[in-house]
Structure formats: C-alpha cells, structure tokens
Amino acid sequence: MTATSLEAPPSKRFSLGGLLKTRELGIVLALTLLVAYTAIDNSRFLSGQSIRDNLLNTAILAVMATGQAIVVITRNIDLSVGSVLGISAFAVATLMSNNQDLPMIVALLAGLAIGAVAGLVNGVLVRYGKVPALVVTLGTLYIYRGITYSWAGGSQVNADELPRHFLTFANDSILGVPWLVLIALVVIAAGSVMMRNYRIGRELYAIGSSPPAAELAGIKVARNLLTAFVLSGALAGLAGVLYAARFGTVDAAAGNGMELNVVAAVVVGGVAVFGGSGSVWGAALGALLLTVIGSALAVLDINQFWQQAIVGALIILAICADRLVAVRIARSLRKRDAHV
C-alpha cells in the first residue's frame, strides 16, 4: 500500500511533464505555421522592423501573463491587473513629469512597489478574508480604477511633459534588443525557473492541484498565496511603467479591459484554469501568439475585425485541448492503477 502511494507521484509527474511539453509544442507549432504562411505571402513580415514591433507589442502583455500564470497555477485568478497597470502607469508618469531628473530605475522600482502593494491587498483579502479570488479581484478591479479616475479626473500626462530618457527607454536597445523586450525576457525566465526549479514554485503547483492536500503536506499555503498575488500585482505595476514609457500619453483609462487579454494569453498558453498545470513560458508564448495573430492579419490584408473572433476561437480550442489531455492522463493513470 505504502509502496504504491510512494511510486505513484513520480510516474504521474513524468507523464504530466511529457504531455505538457507537447502542449507547449502545439503553441510553437501554431506560431511557426502562422509566421511561415504570413512570411510566404509577404516577406517583409520577417524583416527586422516587423519582428521588433511584434516583440515590443508582446512585451507588456507577456510580463502581465507571467504574473497571471503564477496566480492561475494556484487555482486563483487576478482580474485586477488591468487596473493595477492603470494606477501604476498614471502614478509613475506623474512622478516622472514632476521630477524630470529621476533615473529610469526609480520609475521601474516605483511601478513594482505600487503593484506589489495592490497585489498584497488582493492576497490578504483572498487568504485571510476567505473571499474567492474572482470576487476580490473583480472588486479591486473597480476600486483601483476608481482611485485612478478620482486622482486623474479628466487630466492626462502627455509625452512632452515626460523626461526624454523615460520616453526613449522604450525604443533604446542594448545589443540590438530593446530594453522593453529584455525586461520581458528576464521576467519570463525568472518566473519559469522559479516555478520549475525552486521550492516555492513546486509548492504553488501543489496548492493548485489540491489546496487541502497541500495544506496537509505541510505547505505554508497562506504565505505562498500571498507571494503569488504580490508577484502578479508587482508585474502588472512593472507593466504600467513599460506602458507609460512606450505610449508616452497616459490617462486614467490606461489598460482598461486588459485583464481579459492577459487571461486569454494564459489560457491559450496552456495554463489550466483549475490550476496545477501549465507553465510561465507557455503563457508568454500565448501572449506572443495573440500579438502575432493581430499583426499577421494586417499583413495578410484580412479584415482587422476578425482578430478578436479568432482569439476567442483559439481560447476555446486551447481549453478543448487541455480537456483532451486531462482525459487521457486520467485514463492512463487508471490503467496504471489497474496493473498495480
């Protein structure tokens, strides 16, 4: 009896890992096909400028998707990210326009801090208030947006009020890679390594697979959940700074409705909404796929209005694929149990 229960987890982890690899391979395949088809139609799609634009457009979404993936893996959701982006973008833009000499790193840290506080509020309400994440973050979606609106009123921060080094940050590059993309890559890599190789990451997966089992196994659920929400908030705050730097003009509506794009990227990227499976880099690939679809439609001269419908169809396709994988895992596990 003890022998079987000791043997079961490694074999499950192995098959899960194998199947998940194919799951993310699916996104890569879809991405490759899309890029190849578009490039054959119009070779300029693979030009340096086009690739650069696509990556720049993906960066902000991918940073938010990284945080969202971590939260969704724990079987929670963070709907407030669009509003956190808004409040951070407006706060940092105001800060920079009032203090022209502040270095860029201060702006980045300020955004991270604002987001982390917003995420901490979410986490505390979810864990200690015992309020479901969907309700808390739907509530704070309204609250954070409302705070930004009452602060900003109808005003906005224009590009000419912002210091030059802040605005050029978005387009400056190091070794040919724009800062924006570099930051996104660092965030994705750090998130992936954390979730894959570090104790906290594995514990977050365990919580998502079964919260009561994780608690019984001695995992500090409260602390880990707080970390997940703080990370998601902080990354949304960071995305706010990147948003302000890239677009220059910031009003209280910045990032409005973005939460659905972020959740879409995460779901398309193979993170199951029931938690416990998926990966950060899969979510980032999801963000890239959604962005490339948009630009590919423009290049292929297909009506831009199809974009959202295609995204919707992709989300449903992705969930169906996850369901298929889950059914197959369950069947193979049952078969294995039968042999034992």
Added chain:
Amino acid sequence: MSDIDLDQRPANNRSAVLKSRLTSWDSIILVLTVLVLIIASFTVDNFGTSRNFTFMVLDLLPIILIALPMTMIIVTGEIDLSVASTLGLTSSMMGWLWNQGLSIESIIPLCIVIGAICGVVNGFLITGLGLPSLAVTIGTLALYRGLAFVVLGDGAVADFPWNYTGWVTGTIGDGAVPNVLILIVVLALIFGIVQHATPFGRSLYAIGANAQAAHFSGIRVARTKFWLYVASGAVAGLVGVLWTLRYSSARADNGAGLELAVVAAVLLGGVSIFGGKGSLPGVLGGVVLLTALQNALRLEDVSGQALNIVTGSLLVLSVLLPNVTSAVRGNWHRRKLRQASATSAQ
C-alpha cells in the same frame, strides 16, 4: 477522536452562521437601497422627478434583465461572462438585418433566437464537453464580440423606425411609468417564481451546493445548466434589441464591459460565487442600489468613474463581512467549548 469532535462542531456552527448572515445580507441591501432612494430624493435636486425616474429605469434595464438568468447560473456554481458580447452581437445583427431590408417585426424575434444560439454554444461547450464555464465564456466573450465587429465593422446603423425607438424610451400614457418597466416587472416575476417557487428552482440550489449529490438524487444537472445558458443568451439577445432601440444605434461595441457590472451586481446582492446560496430579491436590490447611487452622484456632478470605488468596496464587503463575523463567532464558540470541557474535566 475528541479532537475531531471539537473541530467539527464549530465548522457546522460556522456554516449555520454563514447562512443566516447571507440571508441577512439580502435585507441589509434592501434597507440600504430604500435609504439611498429616500435620502437622494430629499437631498438631490431633480432626483425625485418622473423624468429622472424614467432615465433611472432605462439605465437599470440592461443590468437587471441580464442579472435574472445570471443569478440562476451563479446559484448553480457556474458563470457566464459572454453576456455583454452576446448583446453586442445581436445589436450588430439587428443593424445588418435592418440594412438587408427585413422588417423590424421579424428582426426582433430573430435577434432573440441569435442570442439563444450563442447560449446553446456556451451550454454545449460547458455541459456537453465538460469544460470550465469561466474559461469557456471568456473565450466566447472574445468570439461573440469579434463576430459582432465582423458583421458590422466600426460603423453604426441608426435609422430604426421611430415608433419602436420611441416605445423603449417612452412612458405609459405619457405618465411617470416607463414602458420598459412592465417588461422588467414581468420578466422578474417569471424568473422569481421559477427560481423560488418551483422544483426546478430548488434543484438549482441543490446543484450549486453539491452537483454530484444532486445528480445522484435524480436531478438532470447537465440539462438544467444547458437551459440556463440558453435562457441567459436569449435574455442577452433581448437586451441587445432594447439597447439598440434605446440609443437608436446598432453598434458592435454596444454594452462592452457590461458582464462585470452584472456579475458585480449579482454578487453584491448576496449570491455566493461558489453556488448554492442567494436570492433574487437581494440581487434586484443590489442592481437598484448601484444604479440609484450612480444616478444621484451624477446629478451631484460627481464623476461616475469615482463611484467604481464604492461598487468595488461593496462587492468585497458583501463577502468579507459574513466571513469575518462567522470567524469571530467561531472563535468565541470554540473558546466557550474549551472552557466548558475544562470545567467538566475538573
């Protein structure tokens, strides 16, 4: 053994307290609503006028109608985030069909059918394939809104017949009662009776409390949920028609973002997101409260966007307060039990 007993008693007690707290949240909301209405009509200029009443009812219309089936869906433990996009798609289709030269009398039922078909797709994906409703309806949220743009682009169709657009914004006999209020009352009565006075309605609570137990006690869980999504789609289609007629403008982005307002109103009304708990009167109170507050603040020249803070806080408090009070009571109860066992041991 005794450890388990001690742990279980407060848990039972907690759920009982939670239940009574949740039912009382309904009454808190209703009292709050009446208070806001009374205070606003005395302190806010023009709030109590019949003209403002008509505007308020028109503002109320989309949220309250979509909230009726949404309440049932959330009671069963599911969710439908695609309603606002269904609204947009029917609005687009209405404009397109009107441009094709169909008569408005045939367009309106057609649009409701289109809404119902959107619901059928949701229902099939969720109950037929067993996919999670949150993810599915986020998908169809994007899909239906996208199709709305495919149908109509970013243009608008505005030349709907005056007698229809006038009916939606008009009042009965040019008095104080808006025409659409009849529609709201009739639909609310139907949904209220079905939810609170029929076996079908009771089965929704059983499904929300424990779908598996409901299945074993003979309730057709999948079929019930399926029809709820069809009803939700059909009502969203109807609201799409009314929205288009009210603003006399069929646009693809009509009603964008409304889904979150509806879910917020339903949860504010005391319905549990986990299913199994909540009542329609509480939800109706929640919708009226939000709309009345918004209306009063707008008349006082307060930005409607700042009101978001109130909406969000109420939403979080509606779940937080019962939990906090029950936790406090649970602690108190446990301490009392411990004292009792200590004295009996002596």
